[in-house]
Amino acid sequence: xxxxxxxxxxxxxxxxxxxxxxxxxxxxxxxxxxxxxxxxxxxxxxxxxxxxxxxxxxxxxxxxxxxxxxxxxxxxxxxxxxxxxxxxxxxxxxxxxxxxxxxxxxxxxxxxx
Amino acid sequence: xxxxxxxxxxxxxxxxxxxxxxxxxxxxxxxxxxxxxxxxxxxxxxxxxxxxxxxxxxxxxxxxxxxxxxxxxxxxxxxxxxxxxxxxxxxxxxxxxxxxxxxxxxxxxxxxxxxxx
Numbered sequence: 001x002x003x004x005x006x007x008x009x010x011x012x013x014x015x016x017x018x019x020x021x022x023x024x025x026x027x028x029x030x031x032x033x034x035x036x037x038x039x040x041x042x043x044x045x046x047x048x049x050x051x052x053x054x055x056x057x058x059x060x061x062x063x064x065x066x067x068x069x070x071x072x073x074x075x076x077x078x079x080x081x082x083x084x085x086x087x088x089x090x091x092x093x094x095x096x097x098x099x100x101x102x103x104x105x106x107x108x109x110x111x112x113x
Numbered sequence: 114x115x116x117x118x119x120x121x122x123x124x125x126x127x128x129x130x131x132x133x134x135x136x137x138x139x140x141x142x143x144x145x146x147x148x149x150x151x152x153x154x155x156x157x158x159x160x161x162x163x164x165x166x167x168x169x170x171x172x173x174x175x176x177x178x179x180x181x182x183x184x185x186x187x188x189x190x191x192x193x194x195x196x197x198x199x200x201x202x203x204x205x206x207x208x209x210x211x212x213x214x215x216x217x218x219x220x221x222x223x224x225x226x227x228x229x230x
Contacts, residue, residue: 001172009153034217043203043221044156089155100163101146101219102172105155 002027004092006104013080014112021107023090024072030092033066033073034101038087047088048075080111114139119204119222126194126229134189134225136204144207145187146171146219147179149200156203162187194229201226 003026013019025033034049050057050064050073057064061080066073077084090104119136126132138145146161148171158171160179168179176198178190187206191198205219 006155032217034219036219043223044219045221046218049217091156100158100161100169100171102158103148103156105153 002030002092002094002102004090004102004104006090006107008107009105010108010110012110012112015080015082017080019075019077019080019084019109019111021075021088021090021109022072023074023092023104024070025092026071027092027094028068028071030094032093033064034091035062035064035075036089036091036103038089038106040086044089077109080109082111082113085109085111116140117204117206117220117222119202119225121225122223123226124228126191126227128195128229130194131190131192132194132227133191134202134204134227135186136188136222137186138204138206138220139185140206140208140220141184142206142208142220143184145181146205146207147177147187147189148203148205149173150203150224151200159189159202191227194227196229199227199229 006023031052036044037047038044061078063076087106087108089106091101093101117138143164147159148156157173162168162181165184180188202225204222
């Protein structure tokens with residue numbers, strides 16, 4: 001089955017710097033790659049996603065890139081702010097498996113003012 | 114709309130006791146899921162239900178059973194709780210668009226914190 005590896009497990013940046021979180025997946029048939037943000041004590045929430053027919057997607061300060069050949073995808077956050085501090089999870093799935101989503105281990109991002 | 118509601122929010126069990134976590138969604142979603150979250154392990158899929166009447170094992174199904182009671186409700190049962198099942202459990206749901214395509218977004222409940230002594 002699908003396996004998703006996520007790095008780093010913790011990341012500390014200064015406010016205004018960029019942050020990059022990387023994930024690799026094992027099943028070359030996976031075609032949907034979302035990213036979720038979980039603030040302390042809260043539920044995970046979708047922040048951005050990408051499908052396999054697209055190489056890059058942007059939404060204001062966040063962007064996701066996908067390299068299907070290498071089976072890895074990354075989350076980029078620019079001009080980080082303290083409110084970006086949270087745990088971020090990547091995930092992968094096949095669209096026709098009932099939305100069965102396999103998550104990475106998570107990255108705890110800390111943005112220092 | 115309440116979204117995804119799961120109960121109870123907190124529970125303490127003794128080893129060997131049984132319990133059921135309840136989950137209901139009011140968004141008319143087809144697919145529902147149970148995940149567990151442990152420090153450093155991310156969110157691990159226990160069971161999922163792609164549609165009413167179907168259930169499938171996820172990554173860590175051992176020690177759990179599920180019931181898709183109807184389109185709205187998906188329960189998770191621990192028949193004989195073990196300390197290794199101490200975790201935060203999340204129920205989630207997602208919609209399907211026409212043609213069977215998965216829309217992408219999982220909507221999570223607030224979580225249930227379970228401690229097994």
